[in-house]
Amino acid sequence: MRDVPTVRTTSTSSLLAMDFVIDQAQVNGLRSRGLDALLIITSMLPGDQLGQLYQAILEKGMPPFIELENARDLSRALELKSALIG
Helix, strand or coil, X not given: CCCHHHHHHHCCCCCEECCCCCCHHXXXXXXXXXXXXXXXXXXXXXXXXXXXXXXXXXXXXXXXXXXXXXXXXXXXXXXXXXXXXX
């Protein structure tokens, strides 16, 4: 994370945080460090936690990238109507 400011000054590309994001505090911290998008690993977020984290990321003006492992994860991601699913 300490290299983000350097990368930000040398690149116009969006920066995706590949951390295991599981709560609002991480969303706030990563956004304040200059990251543009966050990775959400669907299988790591049970129940409503996925939707809550997804909304928290959107509220920070960032696109959430939803990572899937199986068909159940796909179903949950489609419910969110995410533009970025992989």
